[in-house]
Amino acid sequence: MFHAIQGPFASALALVLTLATPVVVAAELSPEARAALDSLLEEGRQSRSDAVLVLHDGRDIGSYYRDGTPPAPIELMSATKSVVALGIGQLLAQGGIASLDQPVADFYPEWKQRGKRDVTVRMLLNHTSGLQNVMLATEEIYPAPDAVQLALAADLGSEPGAEFFYNNKAVNLLAGIIEKASGKPMDAFFNDGLFGQLGVQAAEWDKDAAGNPYAMAGLPLSAADAARIGQLVLDRGRYEERQLVPAAFIDEMLAQGQDGEPGCGLLWWRRPAWMHFSYDPGSAAMLREKGVPESLVQRIDSALAGARFDGRAAMFDGLQERFGEEMQVVREELIEKRGIGPFRLFDIDEGPVVAYEAQGYLGQYIVVVPMAGLVAVRQIAASDGDEPQPRDGYTDFTGRVIALAQAMGKLPPQP
Template sequence: MKTARWLSGFAALMLALPALASTTTTADAVAMIERNARAAHSDAVLVWKDGKTLLELQPETGEEPAHLMSATKSVVALAIMLLLDDGKLASVDEPVSNIFAEWKQGRKRDITVRMLLDHTSGLQNVANAGEELEAAPDLVKLALAAELSSDPGATFSYNNKATNLLPGIVERLAGEPMDAYLEKRLFKPLGIARYTWLKDGAGTPLGMAGLSLSARDLAKIGQLLLDGGVTPAGTRVLSERSVALLTGASARSPDVGFLWWRIPAWERYELKGQMAGFLAQHEVSVPVQQALLATGGRVFDSKSALIADVAERLGAEWPQHYGSEITRRGLKLSDMFDIQRGPTVAYAANGYLGQHLVIVPQQRVVAVRLIHRRDSHRAPLDDYATFPADVFKLAQALQ
């Protein structure tokens, strides 16, 4: 199974959060996205307002499907919602043990489908998914065999391993592989014909990543959610209940819904006191300690600004350093920074390398940025972490 190295928590960190409104004009905002997208070597950018194109960038050779990385998770969540709409899943609070009897005994009997969708299952996970998951012959069995690192439902922790169980659930309840089910229930109604989906050795589509789509086809999924589950042709694909479930706040984190990220109007990050002792106590490496402590005395007006500062200090390999020294130790930004958050104004699917789908409901904007994996990728510049923030500035300019 040839996949990229997905870092647990990396996709979450790369989600750029917007600052407060400015007086930027629509033309200026569109020009800013185009300029920043080109500087980040984007392979495709598409911005729609009410389904009409405001900006489209693609290679002269034509638009090729790009690997969505962890943005795949958001499409997997749609498969679970379709099961719910089809009556094949009774509730998102259904115990997974009712589907996989292996979990009837022990604490894992308390894990529900909801917990797999909002990263609160408590299943053991590793910071770098490539270390454990990439070569696994059967990712569903691997997830089923995982131990618990925390009580089910108690803690939010971004988890690649847990999401790989979702395709197994879809196949059990739908009676067919997840990609076949989604082709029939989602892709065909949206006119999506070109896609690929990486599979493990057992032939199961990956849940943590693996789907490749073009920018236009990914935007169609965003438009479907924006329109409350109805296609442009008027066909209802998802119920309004399912759309609301996908984007509603998790009980353990306001940042997430069901494998969709919730973007606030503004955020503020400030390093907490006594962090030197805290990081040393958790045995964080000296370079990562220094990068985090260097943010002291400053207030960052977005997650993207904070992460960009840390990334610059750690260098191109910063995701690996951060994943092994922070995420692997069970630490979160909220453990190290005082965070203030405004109201949710947008939703996003995003992934490693800077794959983004952003939906801004009030201004009815759908925006996609994709980049193909290449050896010349320069992180964090080519990740275009500020894309969601730039899209929100454009949405504000459209008011």
């Protein structure tokens, strides 16, 4: 039914044939691997997922759909960024972008001023542009009539390339760069190019009032099409004997993208085999330096003194348990106002990077584990009348995919 493309990876033809069938095909799995897969899918159900899909060597080995059948395309939220990165890779191959280190000012001459002239395409991809940014897109970006012009008009808050700061505003500039480099709006560029080549049927991309598709979010895909994106990354940009994205770009995209955040590549997240968290008492000084109110610094220091967590999900659950309703205040003061992620509160012992992740609000995931030949997708639709519950985010989805790879004997077990 299918043949190998390269190494252990199944062909894209098999992917096309099997993605349409949401039946679990896990007969070849060991009892340990089957149990890990069952646990992953069951937590998908418990966390109110709309879709969970797991591929091994391009074949569907497990799936869950909330309504029994694959749902309509669901917005990827910030996982959209990871798809946009692949478009940049194609433009590099086509010559529309000279290199990742090409100045943004080549596309927007108004940036040939002191400071902004040093911002490069790479800095938009690795969150080091230095552009001032409000973390909540609903406060600044969505109300703006033109997201690209909003980014162009932003002042610099730090020296370009000097500091990692997750930046939706800066990422939206990629939509403008893609249009200038390709001569097409970003959505048309993808529909005529990568999506057409992969057979991806994207729903309408969310746009600002000026007609710019957002690069930070807004792309709806089906679970099967999201898996096609993951499989393309797993196969290092190759599909049906064609190199759609340069393999060298895929490698660079998944490598550490900057000095300040080893967990981030170029709009893809890098996940280690394990993570053990121990609260760092010295983080209180860092919080004070960043201007966090003293009362909150003391509350955090008191609540987390001596805390240890095994895994990302346990860490997030532990924060929620310790702060309860105060968690919203912690999130606003640290993440939304100052860009301080919870990882910075801890000393972290972690294993080697084994998985790569596109991740978005509410718990949208595309996870790739190259050593195991695994691609996994999780989707949950936003609901106008239903408040998200803590479990809905499925924060340990990637951890469970890694656990499946370990149970399959493809990765070393956790220490």
